[in-house]
Amino acid sequence: MLQGRGVRAGYEATDVLHGIDFALHAGEVLGVVGPNGCGKSTLLRAVTGLLPLRGGEVILGEERLENLPAMERARRCAVQPQVEAPLFDYTVGQFVLLGRHPHRAPLALATGEDRAAVSRALSETGMNGLRERSIRALSTGEWQRALMARALAQETPVLLLDEPAAHLDPGHRFAVHVLLRRLAREQQRAVLCVSHDLNLAAEFCDRLMILASGRVRALGRPEEVLTAENLQAVFQCDALRVAPNPFTGRPGTVFVP
Amino acid sequence: MNTALRLGILGGAALTLLVGAVCIGPTQLLDVPRLVDLLRSGPVTPELQRAQLVLWELRLPRVLLAAAAGVNLALGGLLLQAIFRNPLAEPYLLGLSSGGALGAVLALAAGATAVTWPALTGGLLIAGIVLLLCRRRIAADLPSLLLVGVALGALAQAFTTVIILRFDPGALRSILFWLMGSFAGRGWSEVWLLVPAALLGIVIVCVLHRPLDLVALGGESAHHLGVRVGLLQTGGIALAAVLAALTVAACGTIGFVGLMAPHLARRLTGAPHGMSIPATALVGAMLTVGADLAARTVLAGTELPVGAVTGVFGCLFFLALLAKRP
Numbered sequence: 001m002l003q004g005r006g007v008r009a010g011y012e013a014t015d016v017l018h019g020i021d022f023a024l025h026a027g028e029v030l031g032v033v034g035p036n037g038c039g040k041s042t043l044l045r046a047v048t049g050l051l052p053l054r055g056g057e058v059i060l061g062e063e064r065l066e067n068l069p070a071m072e073r074a075r076r077c078a079v080q081p082q083v084e085a086p087l088f089d090y091t092v093g094q095f096v097l098l099g100r101h102p103h104r105a106p107l108a109l110a111t112g113e114d115r116a117a118v119s120r121a122l123s124e125t126g127m128n129g130l131r132e133r134s135i136r137a138l139s140t141g142e143w144q145r146a147l148m149a150r151a152l153a154q155e156t157p158v159l160l161l162d163e164p165a166a167h168l169d170p171g172h173r174f175a176v177h178v179l180l181r182r183l184a185r186e187q188q189r190a191v192l193c194v195s196h197d198l199n200l201a202a203e204f205c206d207r208l209m210i211l212a213s214g215r216v217r218a219l220g221r222p223e224e225v226l227t228a229e230n231l232q233a234v235f236q237c238d239a240l241r242v243a244p245n246p247f248t249g250r251p252g253t254v255f256v257p
Numbered sequence: 258m259n260t261a262l263r264l265g266i267l268g269g270a271a272l273t274l275l276v277g278a279v280c281i282g283p284t285q286l287l288d289v290p291r292l293v294d295l296l297r298s299g300p301v302t303p304e305l306q307r308a309q310l311v312l313w314e315l316r317l318p319r320v321l322l323a324a325a326a327g328v329n330l331a332l333g334g335l336l337l338q339a340i341f342r343n344p345l346a347e348p349y350l351l352g353l354s355s356g357g358a359l360g361a362v363l364a365l366a367a368g369a370t371a372v373t374w375p376a377l378t379g380g381l382l383i384a385g386i387v388l389l390l391c392r393r394r395i396a397a398d399l400p401s402l403l404l405v406g407v408a409l410g411a412l413a414q415a416f417t418t419v420i421i422l423r424f425d426p427g428a429l430r431s432i433l434f435w436l437m438g439s440f441a442g443r444g445w446s447e448v449w450l451l452v453p454a455a456l457l458g459i460v461i462v463c464v465l466h467r468p469l470d471l472v473a474l475g476g477e478s479a480h481h482l483g484v485r486v487g488l489l490q491t492g493g494i495a496l497a498a499v500l501a502a503l504t505v506a507a508c509g510t511i512g513f514v515g516l517m518a519p520h521l522a523r524r525l526t527g528a529p530h531g532m533s534i535p536a537t538a539l540v541g542a543m544l545t546v547g548a549d550l551a552a553r554t555v556l557a558g559t560e561l562p563v564g565a566v567t568g569v570f571g572c573l574f575f576l577a578l579l580a581k582r583p
Contacts, residue, residue, distance in 0.1 A: 050480050074483030081477050087342055088473050088528040098470055102483040106464045147478075154482070 001026050001158050001190035002047060002077065006056030009046035016042040018214045019056065026157065029184045029191045031205030031222075033198060035235055039214040040194045041082065044162055048079055060158065074102035078154035080147050080161040086135045092146050093131040096121055099153030121152035124179055126172070140167040148176070152183075159183065161193045165200070173197065177204040199252040202226055203245065210234055226251040260532045263525050264539075271324075271539045274546050318448045322507060323440045323549045323563075324542035325451035327514055329504045331522075331541025332458045333497035334515025335534065339473040340493045341399045344578065347515030348501035351403065352410025354510045356383030357502035358436055359413040362420050365432065373450065373506040380502025383409050384494045391490075438511035438564025440549050447507040454503050459538055461496060465489065466530035473528075511564045513571020514544050520578065 002024040010016040016039045024030050032040050045051040047058045049065050058065040060076055068076070078099070090098075099121065100114040110118075122128045125145040130138070135146060144167045151159060161180070165173040181204050183189045195201045201208060202222040210217040210225055212234045218225040228242050231253065243254040330348060337346035348354050360379020361372035369375065387406050417436070424432060434441075462469070468489050471479035476486050504511070522536035545563065548570070552561040 045477075048481060050477060070480075070485050071483040074481060077481075079478075079481040081475065081481070084475055086474055087344065089523070090470075090474070090528050094527070094529050095474070098467065098474070098482065101467050101471060104467070106467070150478075 001061065002160075002192070003059040004043075004047055004056065005059070007043070007046050007053060007058060008055035009042055009051045009053055011042075011051075015054065016214050017046060020211075020214075020216055022209055022216065022219060024158070024190045024192050026190050027184050027188045028206040029180050029193060029204060031201035031208045032192060032194045032211060033196070033201055033208060034211035034217070038211040038234075040211055041162055042214075043211070044079065044160055044192075044194065048077060048160065049073065071102050074154065074156075076156055077158040077160065078151040078156040080151040080159075080164050082162045083140060083144050083147065083167060086143070089134050089136055091131065092122070092127060092133050092135060092138070092149075093118065095135050095146055096127075096149045096153050099150035102154065117153045117155055118149075121149040124152060125149040126175065141169060141172060144168060145172065145176075157188075158190045159192070161191070163194055163196065165195070165197060173200065180204065198226065199245070202251045202253075203248065223251045226253065260526045264532065264536055267525060267536060267539045267543075271543050271546075274543055314444065318443060318445050319440045319549070320546060321448045322443050322451055323545045325448070325455040326440070326504045326508050326511060327518070327541035327543070327545030328455040328538045329451065329458060329500040329541075330511060330514040330545070331518030331537045332455075332462050332534075333500045334517075334541075335519040335522075335530070335537045336462065336469070336493045336497045337515070338519055339469040339530070340490050341403050342473055342475075343399065343403055344520065345516065345575070346403055347513070348497050349510065349512035349515060350410070351387070351406035351497075352383045352408075352413060353380045353406070353498045353501040354505050354512070355410040355413040355417070356380045356498070357505035358510050359417045359420075360502070361506055362417050362432070362436070366420050366423065373503065376502045376506035377499060378502075379413070380498040380505070381495065383413065384498035388491055388494060434562055435509045436564075437562030438509040438567070439552075439560075439562050440508050441560060443508060451503060451507050454500060455538075458496065458500050459534070462530075462534050465493070466534055469493075469530045470528075473530075509562070509564060511545065511548075511567050513567050513574065514541055514548075516578075517571060517574050518544055520574075 004020050004022050007020040008015060008017055020043060022030070032043065034040055042051065046053060047065070060068060060073065065073065096118050097110060097114065100110065100117060104110070104114065122131060125148050127142070127145050127149050130142060135143060138146060144164065148161070148164055151161070165176045168176060177200050180191050180193060184191050193201070193205065205222060207220060208222050208225045209219045210230055217234055218230050226242055231240050231242065232238070239255045239257050240253055241256050243252055244250065245252045333348035333353070334346070337348065337351055338344055357376040357380035360375035360377070360382070363379075364372050364375035383406070386409060387402060390405050391402050421429065421432060421436070468479065468484045471482050471484050472486060472489055480486050518541035519533065519537045522533045522540045526532035526536045544567070548563050548566040552563045552566045555561060
């Protein structure tokens with residue numbers, strides 16, 4: 001669904017990504033992990049056309065990204081951005097309805113389909129009770145779930161999320177990952193999720209991509225990728241050890257100070 | 258109360274104010290039923306002729322002009338506040354009005370009588386420089402872009418002052434009065450300039466209502482939802498500049514209406530632009546028509562510049578807004 005071939009991108013004089021190759025398939029959750037500043041968010045910006053490519057190409061569906069009109073791109077690919085504080089007073093319902101923008105004509109009123117998509121997105125993110133609340137009155141975690149609901153309301157085959165669980169409590173963090181896997185399994189969506197939570201990523205992602213200094217260090221199933229050697233090379237933290245989850249047998253990490 | 262009802266009440270209030278400003282005032286032609294009677298049947302008396310003249314040639318164009326100016330400035334403020342994601346942005350603060358004024362004064366100094374095109378050029382020039390600096394990454398982020406506008410506006414005002422001082426004292430007073438904003442002595446030609454601009458402005462901004470919502474909530478997200486953010490920013494700033502400069506050409510610099518109207522409107526309708534655009538236009542029209550009424554009547558026998566009236570209220574409003582910000 002989404003492919004990057006030799007993606008290079010950066011800001012001003014600095015190149016941040018030095019040739020990234022990956023493919024995101026329908027029905028899978030691909031986790032992107034790596035240390036701060038390794039290029040995870042830059043990768044999201046580059047593959048969504050927010051940052052011009054300095055080399056390589058991005059294919060969304062069957063077409064090169066730059067050949068897609070903006071609205072068509074937004075019907076194929078939704079992005080949940082990192083949290084930034086809202087300035088204006090929209091209700092959660094109004095905010096999530098904006099996710100339907102790519103599907104609506106300029107002056108069209110919301111259709112039944114739009115409203116149904118909003119309701120689904122709100123209940124999937126557990127935001128139903130907060131529909132009438134102002135987005136400025138939400139806690140950071142609630143605001144993050146509202147951002148996710150808007151991306152879900154966009155109903156795109158490709159879903160990219162930048163640390164969707166960063167500000168959530170353990171219960172909601174778990175719920176978000178369950179939801180992502182369900183979206184991939186049941187609706188055949190292609191989900192890419194940038195994450196700092198190695199354990200949840202290993203538990204719920206079908207494949208993991210480890211980025212380091214703008215290059216792909218490893219890409220494969222979690223048990224192939226989360227090795228002591230990779231972790232040490234990328235995070236340079238002796239206390240971080242590989243330890244499978246005793247209940248599920250999936251790979252995981254623990255700190256041994 | 259639902260938003261449509263609120264808009265209806267606001268529209269009714271605006272209409273009352275317009276009709277009131279046309280028909281009510283210090284002259285003696287207020288007996289509207291009698292006037293209508295006279296118009297229908299009676300012979301053409303000097304009294305009737307005078308009433309007609311006052312109504313059609315002075316009051317009506319003046320009120321329509323004030324209303325259209327209010328709409329233009331309010332729409333400019335709404336566009337800039339969404340695009341800059343800054344509730345303090347407006348055409349006057351961003352220097353667009355000052356650019357228009359500089360263009361107009363330059364033209365007057367050169368002996369021209371029509372100031373529309375020079376004012377447009379001046380306003381668009383400021384908008385162009387702001388956008389150019391944005392592209393050149395001198396002011397890549399939105400807050401510094403706004404400050405660039407403030408600085409350019411101050412520069413334009415300085416030039417304007419220097420040029421004005423070179424006028425002969427007779428012309429000086431009328432030019433100063435015009436610069437401070439006034440609807441006095443304007444006629445239908447200015448109305449035909451500003452009213453279509455205001456209507457066209459409302460239509461364009463309404464078509465853009467959801468992209469404006471999205472941009473106001475974050476540029477990156479707007480991009481991901483299919484908005485061509487750069488194009489919207491360029492077009493929006495240019496449109497605000499055109500509306501502000503036309504207003505300056507017709508009735509001088511009137512500050513703070515563009516700041517106040519969108520805020521008051523959002524209080525009535527909530528933030529989504531679908532509803533706040535018509536409300537902003539109505540509130541803008543009411544502010545300028547009201548300010549004009551105040552300018553004509555606060556000091557008996559003296560007319561104040563409208564810009565001075567909006568300046569006083571705007572300053573208080575601005576400070577209140579700053580105090581309320583987190």
